[in-house]
Amino acid sequence: IVPAMTWVSTAEAVVMVGAKPVFWDTDEEGLLRKDWEKAVVSKSKAVIPVHLYGKMVDMTELNEKAKSLDLFVIEDGAQAFGAFQYGRAAGTWGDVGCLSFYPTKNLGALGEAGMCLTQEAELAKKIRLLLNHGQPIRDQHELVGRNSRIDTLQAAFLNVMLKYFKENQQKRKTIAKRYLDAFSGIEELGLPSGILDSDHNAHLFVIQTEKRNELRDFLAKKGVGTAIHFPVILPEMKPFAIVGDFENARNLANIGLSLPLNPYLRSVEVDVIIECILAFFRK
Template sequence: MNIPFLDLSRISPVLKNRLERKFSELLESGIFSGGEEVEKLEVHIQQLLKTRFTIPCANGTDALELALRALQIGPGDEVIVPALTWVSTAEAVVLVGAKPIFWDTDEEGLLRPDWDKAVTERTKAVIPVHLYGKMVKMEQLLEKAKKLRLFVIEDAAQAFGTTQDDKAAGTWGDIGCLSFYPTKNLGALGEAGMCLTQDENLAQKIRLLSNHGQPIRDQHELIGRNSRVDSLQAGFINVMLEEFESNQKKRKALAKQYIKELSGVSELILPKGLLEEDHNAHLFVVQTKKRDQLQVFLAKNGIGTAIHYPRIIPDMKPYRVDGDFVTARKLAHEGLSLPLNPYLKAEEVDWIADKVEEFFGLIA
């Protein structure tokens, strides 16, 4: 078999036809920025995630930067960030002139609960990252943040659709940030993102910041930037939303199959809570001391894998800093993402599991 880690060309012919029709509709309308599709997207996400305000933007990285700017975080301020995450989480902090203060993760890659030890008089916010699609325990985090008078910006780029106590990822903090990058559980056919908030003033400010600071054309109330989502991507997301629930069921079913078939591999640590509501099965990340050898073996057998992420941010040149990041660094060295997406077939999961067992000497 040849099983890529993710092949977006595998989407069904029916879905392809719907996307092509949406493209034709927009081409006919002649509206390529703003308009009905963007308005529909806002309403669809509001209803699905039960959030008051949704502000689409160009991508998930911009969403983080817009959130920081809306909260007036900048030079001289510090923001607590997990050591293991995609670089955007820290990058956005630096881009607004603030300083990321890195803290270690727990064994699941989530910000360690004792992050409050990193708080100083300069700390203005904490960014919990719902890594791999697993939510941080938000009630506990918010309780600490409130006592410390810190803003909470949720990086929910990988966690669309997850909930805790019937409350969606991205709707707990002051601002939640989403990414609709094509590889996400809900993806566009290009770049797109969104900010969520329950605060009307913050919503208005984010909207201004994302559109050159103008409430209406040529009236500029503050210094903003251009981070509008384009109509085409909004339209594509609206189509993909129709597939979201069914795709989530497929992800969960395949994740359950992986867990059942790999549970006997003692040298492999399987992800926890993947079938719960606070996990959207975005990634299936196993851990093993033989990670690199396993990846090579699977590649030789036609199985694509990925590493999320091979280096923690404090070890990267632009962000280098010393600190106690033992668990995050262990995950970076031992974590391997196996294919998990709604276009994968059950027999392909069987094949992958068999090859993993073969590598560990459990089957001939």
């Protein structure tokens, strides 16, 4: 069971193991809708909560439900490194947690990197085999695996970036707070809830407005880059093409806009972004 709004790889991973993604709608902010058990059928094996934009799904509730339905929980924590729920890190709640260290992530390498987390020893052993051509030791192949090792250089970069992680998180939260304070009076603008809380790592600052495309063009003309995460929901993509009721996810695809948010933004740049957005809504 996969949320309809996520990065495409959440569903690609499902197809790659020979399973079928069953999509379910999200809530208004892009987290798997709480009634996802309605998607469960006798063949269902796992549910994938995605901590979209860095905001964590309620994992106590999800885990309880998954356990009662005998489903594995695979946490997609690709966007949520550094978020904690009741002091427990994103990625450590499921049977397996998946992290991404793609350069734009809160902890980013300079190229491709990622990580799986699990507390189950047998699973850990199998994952280690899979990521290195099924070899427990050199030239002994126990299963068909692949090359999914973190490149050594990228691992070294991550060790360095880790030292700046806390400081960078603080910078993200400071910028997020400035946006919240500046935009709270704009009635027609939806703001990300809970972005200053510890179970949100302020990865993306996604606002919601019916005038999304107009605002995006306006900001682009002023030299302010924005992004859409993501403009097409998975069930409506060619490889999946499933008809269904994914109203909240579709709405987010149509009205969501990610504002610049990263620790390298200078305070004067944030001033300009805020001023541009206020000017747009004053028009």
